[in-house]
Amino acid sequence: MERLLITGGAGFVGSNLAISLADRHPDWEILALDNLYRRGSELNLPRLEQAGVEFVRGDVREPGDLLAQAEITALIECSAEPSVMSGVDGDTGYLVHTNLTGAYNCLELARRDGAFVVFLSTSRVYPVAPQVELALEEAPTRFELAAEQTIPGVSPAGISEQFPLEGPRTLYGATKLAAELLIEEYRAGLGVPAVIDRCGVIAGPWQMGKVDQGVFTHWMLAHHFRRPLSYIGFGGEGKQVRDLLHVDDLVDLVERQLLDRDAWDGRTVNVGGGRECSLSLAETTEICRRLTGNQVAIGSVSETRAGDVPVYLSDCAKLFGLDEWRPRRSAEQVLADIHEWITTDEDRIAEALNIDAPAGGRE
Numbered sequence: 627m628e629r630l631l632i633t634g635g636a637g638f639v640g641s642n643l644a645i646s647l648a649d650r651h652p653d654w655e656i657l658a659l660d661n662l663y664r665r666g667s668e669l670n671l672p673r674l675e676q677a678g679v680e681f682v683r684g685d686v687r688e689p690g691d692l693l694a695q696a697e698i699t700a701l702i703e704c705s706a707e708p709s710v711m712s713g714v715d716g717d718t719g720y721l722v723h724t725n726l727t728g729a730y731n732c733l734e735l736a737r738r739d740g741a742f743v744v745f746l747s748t749s750r751v752y753p754v755a756p757q758v759e760l761a762l763e764e765a766p767t768r769f770e771l772a773a774e775q776t777i778p779g780v781s782p783a784g785i786s787e788q789f790p791l792e793g794p795r796t797l798y799g800a801t802k803l804a805a806e807l808l809i810e811e812y813r814a815g816l817g818v819p820a821v822i823d824r825c826g827v828i829a830g831p832w833q834m835g836k837v838d839q840g841v842f843t844h845w846m847l848a849h850h851f852r853r854p855l856s857y858i859g860f861g862g863e864g865k866q867v868r869d870l871l872h873v874d875d876l877v878d879l880v881e882r883q884l885l886d887r888d889a890w891d892g893r894t895v896n897v898g899g900g901r902e903c904s905l906s907l908a909e910t911t912e913i914c915r916r917l918t919g920n921q922v923a924i925g926s927v928s929e930t931r932a933g934d935v936p937v938y939l940s941d942c943a944k945l946f947g948l949d950e951w952r953p954r955r956s957a958e959q960v961l962a963d964i965h966e967w968i969t970t971d972e973d974r975i976a977e978a979l980n981i982d983a984p985a986g987g988r989e
Contacts, residue, residue, distance in 0.1 A: 627653065627654075627655060627699075628651065628653070628654040628655065628699050628700070629654075629655045629657075629696070629697065629698045629699050629700075630647065630654055630655070630656045630657070630698065630699065630700045630701070630702065630884070631657045631659060631695060631698045631700075631701045631702070631735075631741075632644050632656065632657065632658050632659070632701075632702045632704065633659050633660075633686050633692075633701070633702070633703050633704060633705035633728070633732060634659075634660055634686075634703075634704040634705030634706065635657070635658025635659050635660050635674070635679070635681070635682075635704075636658055636660035636662060636667040636668070636670045636671060636674065636681065637660060637664055637667055637670075637704065637705070638828075638830075638832055638833040638834065638840070638873070639704045639746065639828055639873060639876065640658060640660065640702070640704045640705070641658065641667075641670035641673060641674060641832060642830065642832060642873045642874070642876075642877060643702060643704070643876075643877055643880060644656050644658045644674060644677065644679045645673055645674065645677040645679065646874070646877040646881075647877070647880075647881060647884075648677045648678050648679050649677065650881065652678070655680075656678075656679045656680070657679070657680045657681075657682055657695065657698075658674050658679050658680070658681050658682065659681075659682040659683075659684045659686070659691070659692070659695075659705075660681070660682075660683070660684070660705070661683070661684065661685040661686075662683065663720075664834065665834060665978060665979065665980075666834035666975070666978040666979060667834075668978070669832070669971075669974060669975075669978055670832060673832075682695070685728075686705045686724060686727075686728030686729075686731055686732060687723045687724060687727055687728055687731070688731075689731045689734065692731050692732065692734070692735045693734070693735060693738070695735070697738075697739045698735070698736075698739050698741045699739070699741055699742070700741050700742045700743075700744070700884055700887075701732055701735065701736050701741050701742070701743050701744070702743075702744045702746070702880065703728075703729060703732045703743060703744065703745045703746060704746040705724065705728055705732075706724060706725045706728075706746075706748075706798075706801075706802065707720060707721045707724045707725055707798070708748070708798065709798065718797060721797055721798065721801060722797070722801055725798070725801035725802060725805060726801045726804050726805055726808075729745070729805035729808060729809070730805075730808060733808060733809065733812045733818060736812075736818050736820075737812065737816050737817075737818050740817075740818075741818075742819045742820070742821075742884070742887045742891070743809065743818060743819065743820035743821070744820070744821055744823065744880055744883055744884065745805065745806070745809055745820060745821070745822045745823065746823055746825055747802050747803075747805070747806055747822050747823060747824045747825065747894075748798070748799060748802050748824060748825055749785070749824055749825065749826045749896070749898065749938055749940060750795060750796055750798055750799030750802060751791065751795060751799050751802055751803040751806065751824060752785055752789050752791070752795065752799070753790070753791065753792065753793030753794060753795045753799075754793070754794060754795055754796065754933055754934075754935060755793050755794070756777050756789070756790060756793065757785070757935040757936075757937075757938065758935055758936065759777070760772075760775060760777065760780060760936075760937065761774060761775055761776070762936060762937065764865065765865075767865065767906055767908045767909050768865050768867050768905075768906035768908070768909060769860070769865050769866065769867055769906070769936050769937050770782065770867075770937070771784070771937055771939065777789070777790065778790065779941075780941075781941065782901065783900065783901055783939065783941045783943065784869065784896075784898075784900060784901060784938070784939030784940050784941035784942075785896070785938065785939065785940065785941055786896065786941040786943065786944065787824070787894060787895070787896055787944055791803070796933045806822055806894065809822060813891075813892060819887060819891040819892075820891065820892075821883050821890040821891065821892075821893050821894075821895075822893070822894040822895070823876075823879070823880075823883075823895060823897045824894065824895065824896050824897060824940075825871065825876070825897045825898065826868065826869045826870070826871060826896070826897070826898030826899065826938060826939075826940040827841065827842065827868045827869065827870045827871065827898070827899075827938075828870070828871050828872075828873055828876055829842040829843055829870045829871070829872065829873065829960050829961075829964065830843075830872050830873035830874065830960060830963055830964060831873075831963050831964055831966070831967030832873075832967065833873075833964070834975075834978065834979060841868070841907075842868075842870055842905070842910060842960065842961065842964070843964050845907070845910050845911070845914055846914050846917075846918070846961060846964045846965055846968060847968060847975075847979070847981075848914075848922055849911075849914040849915065849917075849918045849920050849922055850918050850920065850965070850968045850969070850972070851976065851981055851982070852920055852922055853922065853981065854922055854923040854924070854925065855911075855922060855923070855924045855925070856924060856925035856926065856927055857907055857908070857924060857925070857926050857927065858927045858929075858930075858931060858934075859927065859928070859929060859930030859931055859934050860928075860930055860934075860936050861928050862925075862926035862927050862928040863908065863926070864906060864907035864908035864911065864924070865906050865907070865908060865936075866906060866907060866934070866935075866936050866937065867904055867905065867906045867936070867937045867938070867939070868904060868905070868937075868938050868939075869898045869899035869900055869901070869903055869904040869938065869939045869940050870898075870899050870903060870904065870905065870957055870960055871897065871898050871899045871903065871940075871953055871960075872953070872954075872955035872959065872960045872963070874955065875899075875953045875954055875955055876897065878951060878954075879897060879949075879951045882949060882951055889948075889949075893948065895942070895944050895945040895948065896940045896941060896942050896944065896945060897940065897942065897945060898939070898940025898942060898953075899940065899953050899957065900939060900940055900941065900942055900953070901939050902953075903953055903955075903956060903957045903960075904939055904957065905957050910961070911924065913957075913958055913961050914961065914965075917961060917962060917965045918965060
């Protein structure tokens with residue numbers, strides 16, 4: 627029988643994976659392990675229980691919490707501290723031990739059981755400085771990648787797996803890249819089968835978005851609850867761009883990987899919405915205003931924060947050459963689904979995020 631462990635299983639991505647896979651495969655036994663560190667993750671516990679997913683309170687930093695589990699056949703590792711600003715204040719312990727020591731502990735469990743590993747990595751493994759230096763064209767509402775580039779692995783379609791990896795990339799990106807290297811060694815030397823998905827921005831319902839992680843949900847939350855925002859960096863006009871992927875599209879891919887492990891073992895692929903499913907902050911603002919009926923104050927800070935980049939688009943040509951999977955949900959649908967979720971669960975979300983719910987009506 628399939629016995630699947632999802633680390634970070636009460637988080638945004640982990641809970642959606644657990645619940646969707648449990649619905650699609652009722653014969654699978656699915657466990658969700660989480661330390662409930664992220665504010666709002668407790669809201670997912672009733673959802674997991676209703677879906678028949680077993681919740682395990684545990685921490686990937688503690689090997690005993692993982693090795694205490696009965697034998698598993700597959701492990702989805704999505705237990706990261708995902709904030710690009712984490713560790714900037716000098717407190718690096720939680721970030722490094724969660725993202726790197728945690729990955730090591732997960733690999734040891736997979737080695738014990740011969741389990742297949744799906745590792746959710748990040749586009750942040752690509753270094754910052756070369757991305758800041760990319761040739762751009764400025765359109766009315768966004769920056770675009772120019773056709774002519776001096777750095778390999780980049781085109782108007784985005785950044786590919788051939789992009790150079792030399793240089794700093796934030797502590798978050800560094801720990802995820804280090805975990806990728808560990809996985810390669812465990813595959814080659816210890817026979818642990820694994821696939822690495824380098825994800826761009828993942829978005830959708832049940833994401834407790836913040837300014838430094840989950841920006842599209844953060845933008846919609848601010849519009850719904852009428853809280854001020856700021857365009858920060860790159861001239862302060864909101865023209866910086868990210869691609870985004872609906873969490874349900876990610877579920878579709880991970881399911882395919884779990885069902886055809888031999889085909890995916892050893893692969894490292896970019897996973898994102900690409901140019902077709904991307905938005906600038908200015909474009910996101912217009913969609914949020916239209917969906918919520920609210921207009922919020924947006925400040926402008928021209929100075930760019932350390933670690934930020936003007937454009938990130940996932941070039942998924944390698945992935946598309948391996949499989950028929952494609953993102954099916956548009957950027958506007960992602961935002962619409964987030965808006966519907968916030969509207970239907972407003973009070974609990976406000977309480978979890980410690981923000982005041984609007985008094986009613988639109989402005």
